[in-house]
Amino acid sequence: MSGTTTLTQLDALESEAIHVMREVAGEFERPVLLFSGGKDSIVMLHLARKAFWPAPVPFALMHVDTGHNFPEVIEYRDDTVARYGLRLVVASVQDAIDDGRVVERPDGSRNPLQTVPLLDGITAHRFDAVFGGGRRDEEKARAKERVFSLRDEFGQWDPRRQRPELWDLYNGRHKPGEHVRVFPLSNWTELDVWRYIEREGVELPSIYYAHDREVFLRDGMWLAPGEWGGPRAGEQLETRTVRYRTVGDMSCTGAVESTASTVPDVIAEVAASRLTERGATRADDRASEAAMEDRKREGYF
Amino acid sequence: MTTTDHSQRDLLRLATAGSVDDGKSTLIGRLLYDTKSVLADQLAAVERATAARGGSDDAAPDLALLTDGLRAEREQGITIDVAYRYFSTARRAFVLADTPGHVQYTRNMVTGASTAELAIVLVDARKGVLEQTRRHATITALLGVPHVVLAVNKMDLVDFDEPTFRKIADEFAGYADLLGLQDVLAVPISALDGDNVVDRSARTPWYDGPTLLEHLESVPVLRDPTSEELRFPVQVVIRPRNAEHPDYRGYAGRIASGVVHVGDEVAVHPSGRTSTVVGIDTFDGPLDQAHAPQSVTLRLADDIDVARGDVIAPAAARIESGADLVGTVCWLAEKRSVLGARLLVRVGTRTVRALLREVDARLDVDTLQVDAWDSVDTLHAIDATDTSSDIPPRSLGLNAIGRVRLRLAEPVVLDEYGSHRRTGGFLLVDPADGTTLAAGMVGPTLLDALAPAPAAEADDGWLAGAGI
Numbered sequence: 087m088s089g090t091t092t093l094t095q096l097d098a099l100e101s102e103a104i105h106v107m108r109e110v111a112g113e114f115e116r117p118v119l120l121f122s123g124g125k126d127s128i129v130m131l132h133l134a135r136k137a138f139w140p141a142p143v144p145f146a147l148m149h150v151d152t153g154h155n156f157p158e159v160i161e162y163r164d165d166t167v168a169r170y171g172l173r174l175v176v177a178s179v180q181d182a183i184d185d186g187r188v189v190e191r192p193d194g195s196r197n198p199l200q201t202v203p204l205l206d207g208i209t210a211h212r213f214d215a216v217f218g219g220g221r222r223d224e225e226k227a228r229a230k231e232r233v234f235s236l237r238d239e240f241g242q243w244d245p246r247r248q249r250p251e252l253w254d255l256y257n258g259r260h261k262p263g264e265h266v267r268v269f270p271l272s273n274w275t276e277l278d279v280w281r282y283i284e285r286e287g288v289e290l291p292s293i294y295y296a297h298d299r300e301v302f303l304r305d306g307m308w309l310a311p312g313e314w315g316g317p318r319a320g321e322q323l324e325t326r327t328v329r330y331r332t333v334g335d336m337s338c339t340g341a342v343e344s345t346a347s348t349v350p351d352v353i354a355e356v357a358a359s360r361l362t363e364r365g366a367t368r369a370d371d372r373a374s375e376a377a378m379e380d381r382k383r384e385g386y387f
Numbered sequence: 388m389t390t391t392d393h394s395q396r397d398l399l400r401l402a403t404a405g406s407v408d409d410g411k412s413t414l415i416g417r418l419l420y421d422t423k424s425v426l427a428d429q430l431a432a433v434e435r436a437t438a439a440r441g442g443s444d445d446a447a448p449d450l451a452l453l454t455d456g457l458r459a460e461r462e463q464g465i466t467i468d469v470a471y472r473y474f475s476t477a478r479r480a481f482v483l484a485d486t487p488g489h490v491q492y493t494r495n496m497v498t499g500a501s502t503a504e505l506a507i508v509l510v511d512a513r514k515g516v517l518e519q520t521r522r523h524a525t526i527t528a529l530l531g532v533p534h535v536v537l538a539v540n541k542m543d544l545v546d547f548d549e550p551t552f553r554k555i556a557d558e559f560a561g562y563a564d565l566l567g568l569q570d571v572l573a574v575p576i577s578a579l580d581g582d583n584v585v586d587r588s589a590r591t592p593w594y595d596g597p598t599l600l601e602h603l604e605s606v607p608v609l610r611d612p613t614s615e616e617l618r619f620p621v622q623v624v625i626r627p628r629n630a631e632h633p634d635y636r637g638y639a640g641r642i643a644s645g646v647v648h649v650g651d652e653v654a655v656h657p658s659g660r661t662s663t664v665v666g667i668d669t670f671d672g673p674l675d676q677a678h679a680p681q682s683v684t685l686r687l688a689d690d691i692d693v694a695r696g697d698v699i700a701p702a703a704a705r706i707e708s709g710a711d712l713v714g715t716v717c718w719l720a721e722k723r724s725v726l727g728a729r730l731l732v733r734v735g736t737r738t739v740r741a742l743l744r745e746v747d748a749r750l751d752v753d754t755l756q757v758d759a760w761d762s763v764d765t766l767h768a769i770d771a772t773d774t775s776s777d778i779p780p781r782s783l784g785l786n787a788i789g790r791v792r793l794r795l796a797e798p799v800v801l802d803e804y805g806s807h808r809r810t811g812g813f814l815l816v817d818p819a820d821g822t823t824l825a826a827g828m829v830g831p832t833l834l835d836a837l838a839p840a841p842a843a844e845a846d847d848g849w850l851a852g853a854g855i
Contacts, residue, residue: 092608093680095398095480104682105641108622112695112736136670137682140635141627222471229470236821245468250494250719252501252826253812254641255733259821273482275473 096282103130103270104137105254106233107217110268111137111144113258114215117268118175118208120387121147121166123159124333125290126219126271128166129279132288133270134217135170146173148213150204152196153180154312154336162291177207194316195338201386205241208265215258217268218387223275233272239263241385267387276331277356284349293330296347301326307340331356396475397608402484402499402532404523405509410540414509414578415472415485418600421585424474469495478604488519493752493786494719496523497826500530501812505606507536507599508559512545512575516558518753524559525752528566529715529788529833531808534606535563535571538599542591543577549593565755566833570606574599612678617645617653618802618810619699620735625684637668637684638693640736643809645701647685648676652702655693657798661702662687679809696737698800698810707802710795712741714804715750715834716815716827718783724791726781730824732795734813740796741815746781749789750834757838783825790834791827803830 093101110117119134121127134143149163167174179196182188182203191199208216222229232248234256249257258266271279283290301308301324302317308328309316316337317323328341329352346352405411418424472483484499486492488509500506506527510520527535537559545551556573563571574583575591576599582588585600597605625637647653651664666686667674677683685699693699700706712732718724724746732741748759760781783789793815804811805828815825 092397095396095475098398098680101641101680101682105622108639108641108682109736112623137639138623138625139668139670139684140632141625142629223473226470229472230468248468249823250498250826252498252814253809254502255812255814257733257814257816257821257823259731259816261820273471273473275475278480 096278096285099274099278100133100136100282102254102273103133106256106268106270107134107137109256110215110217110258113256114266116211116213117145117215117217118148118211118213119143119145119217120204120219121149121163121174122219122333123149123156123163123291124219125279125283125294126221128288128290129274129282130217130219130270131166131170132286143170143172145217146175146211148175148177148204148207148211148216150177150200150207151179152200152335152337153178154196156291156293156310156330156333156336158291158293159333162289175207175211177203179203182206195335197335197338198386200335201241201384204387205385208241209263213265214260215266215268217270219271220269220387221271221274221276221279222269231269231272233269234258235267235269236260237265237267237385241265243267243383243385245383277353280349280353280356284353291333293333294352296327296329296345296351298325299328299341300324301328301341308343309338309340310336312336396478396480398480398482399505399603399606399608400482400484400503401505401507401603402486402496402503403507403509404486404496404499404526405488405507405519409488409509409511410578411485411488411509414507414538414540414576414584415483417578417581417584418483419472419474421581422474422476422600469499476600476604479608481603488523491786493522493526493788494717494826496526497530497717497719500526500532501826503530503532504608505534505536505603506532507538509538509540510555510559512539512541512551512555515555516562520559521562521755522752524562524566524568525750525755525833528563528568529717529750529752529828531804531828533570535568536599536602537571537573538578539573539575540578542575542582543580547575547582547588547590549591552594567836572596572602574602612642612644612646615644615679616704617647617651617699617701618643618800618807619647619685620737620810621693621695621697621699622736623695624693635686636690637666637686638697638699639682639684640699641682642677642679643735644679644807646676646678647683647699649674653687653699654702654704654706655687655691656698656700656706656800657708658692658697659706660689660691662689662691664688696735698735700800706800708798708800710798712791712793712795712799712801712813712827712829714791714793714813714827714829715832716783716789716791716825718785718787718789718825720817720822720824721785722817722822722824723785724783724824729818730793731816731818732793732799732813733816734799734801734829735810737799738816739799740818742794743791743815744794745792746783746789747792748834748838749783749787750837752788755837757834759838788834791825801829804828804832805830 179199188199188202220228232251302321329344330341346355470485474481486496486499508523539552539555552575575594576583583598587598619640619642621638622640625639627635654661665688667677668684728743730741732739748757750757802810811829813827814823817824
């Protein structure tokens with residue numbers, strides 16, 4: 087009997103994430119799931135389908151669109167929305183720049199600019215619970231994040247005033263105007279996500295697998311060309327076999343050289359990697375020891 | 388390809404309690420480093436930070452810097468908040484709640500211990516069992532953590548002296564007995580050098596027990612669910628009402644304890660209405676049986692009223708439910724408790740209004756003394772760290788542990804925490820702003836086992852002599 091009564095690690099993580107999603111459905115009026123088309127948000131959506139089956143997913147998706155998108159990811163997003171009959175809300179960084187709510191940065195990166203349209207989208211649609219795909223293994227400020235993380239009316243995270251989180255009793259109470267960020271994948275690692283993708287047969291945008299792409303090298307990262315920032319003088323475009331470990335703003339999300347073309351290949355590669363996914367692919371996290379903490383305090387994902 | 392090797396791997400949740408002085412962060416850094424859970428860019432960042440703090444270029448990286456994530460923590464060199472860490476071996480994956488050890492962070496220790504199956508209590512071999520060691524052990528016992536490891540650290544600084552280790556282990560064992568801790572293992576380690584953390588040390592030939600990691604890999608993760616009674620707190624009612632499923636009605640939740648089978652006679656509490664399980668549904672197909680902690684959807688034979696907050700349990704079980712809750716709480720908020728306050732109680736998936744009728748005892752986690760208030764006028768045992776001049780009577784301040792009596796607006800299932808760790812916990816919430824005020828445990832706890840403590844008994848004996 088004992089062989090059948092212990093859950094495997096992936097089963098335990100799945101059950102926990104489903105429990106978190108059902109708590110949100112039970113406690114909140116207007117939840118929304120942040121959907122970037124990246125693997126973590128895709129796994130979240132998969133878990134949401136499992137949590138409420140045979141009923142449809144009981145909340146909308148929100149995409150914070152930097153305008154610097156990988157076309158493969160937008161195509162994936164639109165196919166997914168159509169296939170499962172979901173409602174999609176787009177919060178556009180370009181719109182925010184056009185009407186002056188944010189200002190384009192000199193370096194062209196729009197990752198930090200996502201915070202304003204994200205918060206404006208949450209306010210405009212009166213979302214009270216916002217699912218994010220953040221994982222505690224990603225970054226050391228995230229390691230201190232709660233599963234239910236209260237944000238004030240300015241969307242701010244105050245790490246010194248977080249609610250203690252005990253047992254599986256998540257406290258989602260909030261005042262009008264406040265909202266709660268919810269992280270069902272808190273306890274997953276990058277490898278767990280990939281092993282789950284393999285086990286569940288989850289489809290991902292093609293950029294996660296090895297392909298030939300024109301790229302240029304900047305700060306040790308392979309970036310894709312675009313009108314927003316590259317290549318600059320002295321940076322050489324060349325064709326490399328690459329894949330992406332994360333999906334973010336195209337201007338600052340680096341590709342890694344890789345020949346991993348299947349999920350098992352990717353798992354083997356991630357397991358052997360000596361760099362974290364953010365260290366390998368996110369220019370914005372290299373800014374300082376507390377870059378993520380600072381952005382999170384302002385209301386970032 | 389090692390993927391299939393990992394498919395049967397299970398998950399252990401553990402908590403560490405201690406302070407920077409005990410080498411806790413170094414120990415965690417060592418576990419992460421020696422299980423190859425630290426990657427090159429993280430290590431490079433630690434090396435840069437070590438150098439920036441005045442370490443020489445060839446100094447060993449300060450592994451403590453791996454774990455202190457917030458700016459204030461790095462600046463002050465202390466751990467403020469619970470941090471969660473992940474590492475794994477071929478046999479098991481670990482979720483580690485890294486909690487600060489100082490008295491002002493008791494609430495964080497309580498938080499980390501609430502979900503842990505194992506707690507590592509760290510002591511410095513030079514200092515032995517201290518007041519804070521006893522506090523960590525007490526909280527571990529109070530929260531019902533099943534397994535405890537006493538990690539006697541800095542053995543390198545006492546020349547790996549066996550009598551030093553034995554003395555500390557024996558003293559702790561006596562204290563653990565008093566607390567009712569069942570499974571305690573003492574391990575002599577050096578987190579700095581790695582002795583007996585992952586790899587067996589050649590410098591402790593007199594120690595024949597497992598290394599810390601070997602022990603973490605082998606303790607049982609869960610009690611056998613078949614030995615526990617079913618508890619299924621209902622989270623949401625699934626009613627698609629579409630063409631494909633016009634009449635589907637299922638109750639979604641995570642099995643908190645026990646096992647459920649199709650055909651089981653069950654009762655829905657607190658109403659007590661009975662029915663039969665006719666389906667255990669998941670996205671991946673129906674099951675004949677399911678066990679804790681699986682998330683499933685149950686269908687019942689009868690169209691009875693079932694809503695979020697209800698608890699499904701075996702029809703034959705004797706379930707305690709009622710509107711008078713007596714339990715032990717750890718006060719988590721800056722705002723002190725006030726007698727007569729109107730609060731919210733969150734138990735299982737149910738939230739009900741409540742009145743704080745009484746706070747009648749308080750546990751000093753350092754001395755294990757229980758101070759009982761026997762009348763409204765008695766005013767003693769106030770929080771020693773609180774300097775405010777007008778402390779209300781029979782009140783609990785931040786980090787205080789005490790016994791409360793609550794009157795609830797409607798009856799709820801009241802499983803005793805001692806026998807139902809998954810359903811016997813509750814929160815007290817401030818209805819005004821949603822603050823989590825306290826974490827509670829239903830029914831008798833360690834506090835009741837220790838009370839009343841006559842002053843004479845606590846003043847002499849080994850307790851007072853030990854430590855500091």
